[in-house]
Amino acid sequence: MSSVVATPSSESIAADTAVYSLNRVGKTYARNQVVALEDVSLTLKKGSFSSVIGSSGCGKSTLLKIMAGLIPPTTGRVELQGKPVVGPRRDIGMMFQQATLFPWRTTIQNIVLPIEIRDGRDAANKAKERAHELLDVVGLNGFADVYPNELSGGMAQRASICRMLITEPAVLLLDEPFSALDELSRDMMNMELQRICSEQNATAFLVTHSIAEAVILSDDIYVMKPRPGRLAEVVNVDLPRPRTLDMITTPKFGSIVDYIRGLLDKGESL
Amino acid sequence: MSDTRIPATQDAATSANAVTEPLEETIWEEKVSLLDRIPRAISMAFVFAVFVGLWHGATSLGLVSPIILPTPAETLKDIIFVGKNLLAGEYMLPALWITILEVIYGFALAVAIGFSLGVLVGETVFGERAIMPYLVAIDTMPKVAFAPLFVAWLGFGIESKVALAAFIATFPIVVGTAAGLHSADENARMLFKTMGATRWQTLVKMKLPLALPQIFTGLKIGAVGVMAGAITGEFLGGGKGFGELIRVAASQLNTPRVFSLILYLSLLGLALYALVTFAQRRVVFWQKTTAAASHD
Ligand SMILES: Nc1ncnc2c1ncn2[C@@H]1O[C@H](COP(=O)(O)OP(=O)(O)O)[C@@H](O)[C@H]1O
Numbered sequence: 001m002s003s004v005v006a007t008p009s010s011e012s013i014a015a016d017t018a019v020y021s022l023n024r025v026g027k028t029y030a031r032n033q034v035v036a037l038e039d040v041s042l043t044l045k046k047g048s049f050s051s052v053i054g055s056s057g058c059g060k061s062t063l064l065k066i067m068a069g070l071i072p073p074t075t076g077r078v079e080l081q082g083k084p085v086v087g088p089r090r091d092i093g094m095m096f097q098q099a100t101l102f103p104w105r106t107t108i109q110n111i112v113l114p115i116e117i118r119d120g121r122d123a124a125n126k127a128k129e130r131a132h133e134l135l136d137v138v139g140l141n142g143f144a145d146v147y148p149n150e151l152s153g154g155m156a157q158r159a160s161i162c163r164m165l166i167t168e169p170a171v172l173l174l175d176e177p178f179s180a181l182d183e184l185s186r187d188m189m190n191m192e193l194q195r196i197c198s199e200q201n202a203t204a205f206l207v208t209h210s211i212a213e214a215v216i217l218s219d220d221i222y223v224m225k226p227r228p229g230r231l232a233e234v235v236n237v238d239l240p241r242p243r244t245l246d247m248i249t250t251p252k253f254g255s256i257v258d259y260i261r262g263l264l265d266k267g268e269s270l
Numbered sequence: 271m272s273d274t275r276i277p278a279t280q281d282a283a284t285s286a287n288a289v290t291e292p293l294e295e296t297i298w299e300e301k302v303s304l305l306d307r308i309p310r311a312i313s314m315a316f317v318f319a320v321f322v323g324l325w326h327g328a329t330s331l332g333l334v335s336p337i338i339l340p341t342p343a344e345t346l347k348d349i350i351f352v353g354k355n356l357l358a359g360e361y362m363l364p365a366l367w368i369t370i371l372e373v374i375y376g377f378a379l380a381v382a383i384g385f386s387l388g389v390l391v392g393e394t395v396f397g398e399r400a401i402m403p404y405l406v407a408i409d410t411m412p413k414v415a416f417a418p419l420f421v422a423w424l425g426f427g428i429e430s431k432v433a434l435a436a437f438i439a440t441f442p443i444v445v446g447t448a449a450g451l452h453s454a455d456e457n458a459r460m461l462f463k464t465m466g467a468t469r470w471q472t473l474v475k476m477k478l479p480l481a482l483p484q485i486f487t488g489l490k491i492g493a494v495g496v497m498a499g500a501i502t503g504e505f506l507g508g509g510k511g512f513g514e515l516i517r518v519a520a521s522q523l524n525t526p527r528v529f530s531l532i533l534y535l536s537l538l539g540l541a542l543y544a545l546v547t548f549a550q551r552r553v554v555f556w557q558k559t560t561a562a563a564s565h566d
């Protein structure tokens with residue numbers, strides 16, 4: 001596994017500390033003896049944005065679930081902020097392809113749900129102020145007291161971003177969060193995500209099967225190969241930040257996309 | 271390419287300018303059969319009229335003996351008679367009241383037992399493995415066959431009828447609750463896990479609300495079953511309820527009375543069903559649109 005070393009940037013030394021570290025993680029599903037992951041090692045630096053890309057069924061979601069403490073790995077070690085991950089944790093925020101807002105709760109009630117679960121109703125009520133701020137950030141002010149079935153797909157996904165951010169997690173784990181949206185909303189949401197991550201200095205780890213999406217958002221792209229799922233290569237993207245949608249047409253962007261496509265095709269033929 | 275396109279656009283432009291000639295519109299009407307265009311109320315009235323007409327014809331022409339089938343007029347007369355009797359609080363009212371009580375107690379019991387068992391079966395692996403098979407086995411039995419047992423155990427009073435009514439209505443509520451608890455998708459479960467929710471929080475704040483639509487489906491089926499159970503119980507176990515009035519009327523070959531008593535019973539059943547539906551609209555308010563859609 002070759003790794004392109006990140007170019008030293010203007011970021012402070014603190015930004016170089018590892019938030020997440022996975023050491024030789026493997027996962028075999030006992031039910032059907034599927035080897036979903038094998039020997040995955042990676043390190044996420046504070047404030048960095050990383051993506052994992054690979055064909056469907058190559059173990060991306062499995063990797064994310066292990067990182068989130070939702071399922072135990074079969075082998076290896078997962079550490080977050082120096083402590084091993086042995087279950088769900090407060091400092092992890094997660095988002096899925098579906099917004100999964102609950103229809104009996106208004107938008108704002110959905111957003112403060114994690115607080116209500118962890119610290120009770122009073123804390124949740126206090127957190128509503130912060131929730132309103134987050135709704136502003138994602139451009140959903142005015143929709144706080146609306147029920148989710150009145151929200152469009154994109155709006156629901158924005159609300160679920162707020163729900164993820166309300167607990168101020170140290171890392172964001174995103175499993176194809178916008179792949180259910182149409183391409184226009186998806187581009188917009190990606191730009192929004194970039195802005196939110198840099199504003200909050202969040203460490204993000206995104207699962208995607210869109211090469212362009214990975215390139216536009218990431219500092220590092222982990223390319224996965226299927227059966228068994230393992231990391232083939234880490235591709236460093238040294239496009240300047242903030243990224244804009246115009247960059248998609250630049251030659252540099254194109255060459256990175258081509259390079260990754262080449263890696264993925266190689267993976268297919270294995 | 272562009273050479274051929276430019277004249278084409280010019281063509282379009284000129285014809286758009288010379289729009290004085292009438293435009294040929296392509297408005298067409300979707301064919302809907304005449305029968306399907308009739309409003310609901312009129313359709314229903316129509317079917318009712320045909321039904322009564324046939325009924326009237328069959329009885330007035332002497333095709334059926336009046337003991338088997340009274341004329342519509344006789345039946346209507348008796349419906350009015352029974353209605354007056356009930357309104358005046360004469361002997362039929364206490365009988366109706368007894369049946370109402372059986373239905374209420376039976377339903378309440380069925381909801382309490384059905385919901386508890388449903389949660390046990392739907393939420394715990396043990397319940398699913400150890401209890402569900404027995405429930406399925408009992409559910410496949412013709413439950414009215416248990417009526418003599420309930421009479422033997424609980425006597426000829428209201429208790430044996432309540433027991434049979436509850437017994438019949440419990441199963442759909444168990445099934446609705448258990449199935450509903452399984453309706454949470456993987457994302458919702460993972461979300462609650464990442465939030466560090468306890469099992470109780472997951473049940474109360476996620477699984478039960480998600481289960482409500484199916485719980486209410488179970489309640490509606492139960493509401494129908496509880497009526498059947500109460501009346502069957504009265505047929506087989508005596509007592510002083512409405513079912514007993516029907517039994518007596520039938521034994522006296524008073525067919526119009528049987529018909530009108532059945533009508534009032536079905537009103538009671540409808541009222542219970544409507545009550546459950548009303549509660550559903552209130553409780554599962556977010557389901558409103560789908561409920562309305564499925565009715566139209
Ligand atoms: N709960 C599970 N039990 C058994 N096998 C699973 C389970 N989840 C995923 N798998 C298998 O593991 C492999 C990787 O799945 P997944 O991580 O969902 O891939 P991806 O997210 O990249 O599409 C697939 O072959 C899938 O069938």
Ligand SMILES: [Mg+2]
Nearest residue numbers: 060061062175
């Ligand atoms: Mg996946």
